[in-house]
Amino acid sequence: MSTIWLVVIVTGVATLALKATGPLLLGGKPLPERVTGVVSLLGPALLAALVAIGTFAEGQKLVIDARVLGVGAAAIAIRLRAPVLAVVVLAAAVTAAARTLSG
């Protein structure tokens, strides 16, 4: 089997296993209040990490580049309650414009 197909198959199976562990093993069992308090914070913590990594990480380096302007513009648009699509398009447009202007 080629390297590529090995990656495709193993990653696919592992991802489904990660996703299905809760729904198949826990079923309809409600989580204890304390656990709900903890897992309800996973969303904000992981989303913020994805924002930070997506804005500043380039491989294992932290850099400040055109993406900061795009995400900054997105933050202002979100503050003004703009629709998600407008936020995303604005971020891409500002970043692309900054790259064009900086050569």
Add this chain to the structure above:
Amino acid sequence: MSDASDARSYRHGVRAVVPLAIAVFGFGLSYGVLSRAAGMGDVAPIVMSATTFAGSAQFAAASVLGAGGSAATAILAAVMLNARYLPIGVTVAPWLEGNAWSRLLHAHLTVDESWAVASEGHGRWNPRVLIAAGAGIWVAWVGGTVGGVVFGNAIGDPNRLGLDAAFPALFLALLAPQVRDARPGAAPGVRVAGNVPLIAAVIGAAIALILTPFTPAGVPIVAAGAACVLGLRRRPA
């Protein structure tokens, strides 16, 4: 729950996910282009989008393979990026109905975007919104990948189009309502000192940035989940 209410939930899921699906289609295009450029060929990227169905993990796997990394490294990077789906699956599990196959389908269609759209706050999720939104994202992601593979060379450099910055902007838009709605005392019977989700978000981002230079891609995102221990501070009023 009544059929009318079910239909309303499905429609809500589809409506809420349309702007996200358009953005995801754009990411799918860039994934198709980049994975093809990384030497994954035409069919493997499309199969991976349909099965793994997780953008950041697929981008990580493609870049590791493109840089000449081993299968094991590519798998590890992708699986670590997807480790968040273990707790995410646990959060939606109590709200799923039906047999094992139905729950497996819900699990497969649970991605960051459908999970965020289906959240009703206070640790509740709507399974009908989840599956409708997840199906919309899946069609957009796979369709975008096909488009990216087919039109690969015509699109050019996706970063030139600023699509890489659209990614964090999308997650910021998903994060904002989660930290905005969490006012002190928002949940009945629970007293919260300050905006705990916002504090968790700041700590999560800090952990991710601090670890980035020292750990493989994906680890900082998983480690950021440690900020959730703040949830233990909640006490019944």
